Amino acid sequence: MEALFTYGFLQRALLAGLFIALACAVLGVFLLLRKDAMIGHGLSHIAFAGVALGLFLQMMPLVVALVFSVFASLGIMKLKESAGLHGDTAIAIVSSVGMALGIILATLSGNFSVSLLNYLFGEILAIEPVEVWLSVALAAAVVLLVVGNYRPFMYLTFDREAAKVSGVRVRRLDALITVLTSVTIVLGMKVVGILLVSALIVIPAAAGLQLAASFKAALLLSCLAAVLSVVAGLVLAFHLDLPVSGMIVLVGFVLFAASFLWRKKRS
Amino acid sequence: MDWPAAEDKALISVENVSFSFGSLPVLRDVTFRIHAGDFLAIIGPNGSGKTTLLKIILGLLRPERGRVLIGGQRLDDFAGRPSIGYVPQKATHFDPLFPASAREVVAMALRTPRPGSREGRHKEETAVRHALQVVGMDEFKNRRIGRLSGGQQQRIFIARAIVNRPRILFLDEPTTGVDAEMQGHFYELLERLVKEEGITIVLITHDIGIVDRRITRVACLNERLVYHGSHAEFCRSDTLKDMLAGGHHLISHQH
Numbered sequence: 001m002e003a004l005f006t007y008g009f010l011q012r013a014l015l016a017g018l019f020i021a022l023a024c025a026v027l028g029v030f031l032l033l034r035k036d037a038m039i040g041h042g043l044s045h046i047a048f049a050g051v052a053l054g055l056f057l058q059m060m061p062l063v064v065a066l067v068f069s070v071f072a073s074l075g076i077m078k079l080k081e082s083a084g085l086h087g088d089t090a091i092a093i094v095s096s097v098g099m100a101l102g103i104i105l106a107t108l109s110g111n112f113s114v115s116l117l118n119y120l121f122g123e124i125l126a127i128e129p130v131e132v133w134l135s136v137a138l139a140a141a142v143v144l145l146v147v148g149n150y151r152p153f154m155y156l157t158f159d160r161e162a163a164k165v166s167g168v169r170v171r172r173l174d175a176l177i178t179v180l181t182s183v184t185i186v187l188g189m190k191v192v193g194i195l196l197v198s199a200l201i202v203i204p205a206a207a208g209l210q211l212a213a214s215f216k217a218a219l220l221l222s223c224l225a226a227v228l229s230v231v232a233g234l235v236l237a238f239h240l241d242l243p244v245s246g247m248i249v250l251v252g253f254v255l256f257a258a259s260f261l262w263r264k265k266r267s
Numbered sequence: 268m269d270w271p272a273a274e275d276k277a278l279i280s281v282e283n284v285s286f287s288f289g290s291l292p293v294l295r296d297v298t299f300r301i302h303a304g305d306f307l308a309i310i311g312p313n314g315s316g317k318t319t320l321l322k323i324i325l326g327l328l329r330p331e332r333g334r335v336l337i338g339g340q341r342l343d344d345f346a347g348r349p350s351i352g353y354v355p356q357k358a359t360h361f362d363p364l365f366p367a368s369a370r371e372v373v374a375m376a377l378r379t380p381r382p383g384s385r386e387g388r389h390k391e392e393t394a395v396r397h398a399l400q401v402v403g404m405d406e407f408k409n410r411r412i413g414r415l416s417g418g419q420q421q422r423i424f425i426a427r428a429i430v431n432r433p434r435i436l437f438l439d440e441p442t443t444g445v446d447a448e449m450q451g452h453f454y455e456l457l458e459r460l461v462k463e464e465g466i467t468i469v470l471i472t473h474d475i476g477i478v479d480r481r482i483t484r485v486a487c488l489n490e491r492l493v494y495h496g497s498h499a500e501f502c503r504s505d506t507l508k509d510m511l512a513g514g515h516h517l518i519s520h521q522h
């Protein structure tokens with residue numbers, strides 16, 4: 001634990017990791033309830049293409065991936081709305097195209113460079129100060145927007161038609177959630193990598209949903225699981241000399257399993 | 268917003284409304300008015316266009332022909348949706364694990380101008396408590412919605428629909444999930460809303476058997492409006508005999 005107080009890079013990792021994980025945790029609750037658990041997975045593949053594009057253009061991959069993902073996610077939304085596609089088909093198509101683009105761009109820019117691997121597996125300990133501040137600011141904005149709109153978001157998720165009649169602007173909120181999700185996925189990629197980022201969205205929220213009797217409780221428990229995962233994951237990884245991304249996700253899974261068993265026992 | 272003050276002016280008037288889904292005609296030239304203080308039942312067999320008519324009134328669907336006036340205004344330039352309460356047909360078909368307490372479900376519909384302010388929060392508290400008390404569910408407010416019985420859930424959805432103190436409340440097939448025993452209590456509750464809260468009620472059902480003596484007006488719909496008048500007249504009318512004679516399958520229970 002004392003290592004956290006000694007090393008600057010650990011503190012930066014912790015700070016960025018906490019904010020990003022909180023953004024994932026609050027969004028995750030809505031996405032799971034909207035039966036949209038796979039959107040995180042799909043968008044992470046898009047983010048991969050964005051990172052590869054950034055490396056190819058030799059621009060900041062994080063920023064290129066952000067812009068790229070936001071537009072792609074709105075594209076997915078349009079594809080889904082224009083019907084004729086079943087369930088997850090739109091996500092499946094767009095994410096495969098993202099992966100394909102990423103592979104081609106990565107090859108064109110020479111080879112699969114070390115930094116691309118960092119994005120795949122996550123390297124929060126290598127996060128640069130400027131990225132820390134960008135991440136913290138964006139993640140805080142996501143949390144504020146979600147928490148600030150939680151009631152209409154909840155209404156829309158629970159009963160779309162009744163929400164419309166009550167004057168909730170459902171399409172605008174759909175778009176907002178989509179954009180926030182893509183931003184969050186790109187940030188989360190910094191923490192645990194493209195391959196694991198959807199876990200940050202799904203696992204804490206799933207743990208929170210096991211135990212919550214109210215929506216507020218679901219959000220709070222999800223946040224708690226996210227914070228515990230990041231702190232314990234970082235500390236354990238540092239002391240055991242294991243990958244941070246893997247440890248964060250594993251701690252999250254242990255919390256999920258514990259809340260699952262707790263609920264079983266209670267009922 | 269301004270609702271018509273005069274008693275004789277209709278809260279809602281449906282004028283020559285026609286609608287079809289593709290080539291399937293659903294409503295033909297439907298015209299009627301809803302007045303303040305009515306306890307109106309719209310009855311008709313399954314597939315007769317009741318839900319479609321309601322969605323047109325609520326602004327969820329656009330009529331092909333005709334128009335709907337609410338408080339004398341076209342719905343397009345009508346900013347007063349909080350003045351309409353709505354309990355959807357499938358309200359109780361939600362994800363039973365959804366993590367919302369009864370209280371949160373009621374609060375969902377709140378439209379407070381400045382919800383963040385202290386005054387706003389206080390107003391919200393009061394509105395939610397009042398709505399829960401009216402439907403007699405105050406003691407269950409912290410229970411997760413999925414853990415309430417069908418009849419209790421129905422009450423919570425009514426509380427949600429009246430939390431902004433609407434002038435008019437629409438209920439689409441509200442007794443589907445409520446057992447026969449509870450239906451008496453359910454009508455008592457609706458009557459109380461009319462008399463004590465001053466809410467006009469429009470209840471939509473395919474089940475003529477549940478049309479209660481407390482209902483004051485009846486409209487029968489089957490693509491066209493077959494009958495519209497007082498409940499007493501309705502019971503004496505040929506429409507009822509025709510319906511009971513079986514042609515309309517009014518009492519069928521295909522949920």
Ligand SMILES: Nc1ncnc2c1ncn2[C@@H]1O[C@H](COP(=O)(O)OP(=O)(O)O)[C@@H](O)[C@H]1O
Pocket residue numbers: 288291293311312313314315316317318319320
């Ligand atoms: N979204 C829709 N698309 C196509 N047809 C529909 C749709 N909704 C309802 N219908 C059809 O319109 C008719 C009227 O439906 P509805 O208004 O739901 O009837 P009711 O509420 O009286 O049972 C039915 O024949 C139904 O099959």
Ligand SMILES: [Mg+2]
Pocket residue numbers: 317318319356439440
């Ligand atoms: Mg119907």
Ligand SMILES: [Zn+2]
Pocket residue numbers: 041045
């Ligand atoms: Zn994948």
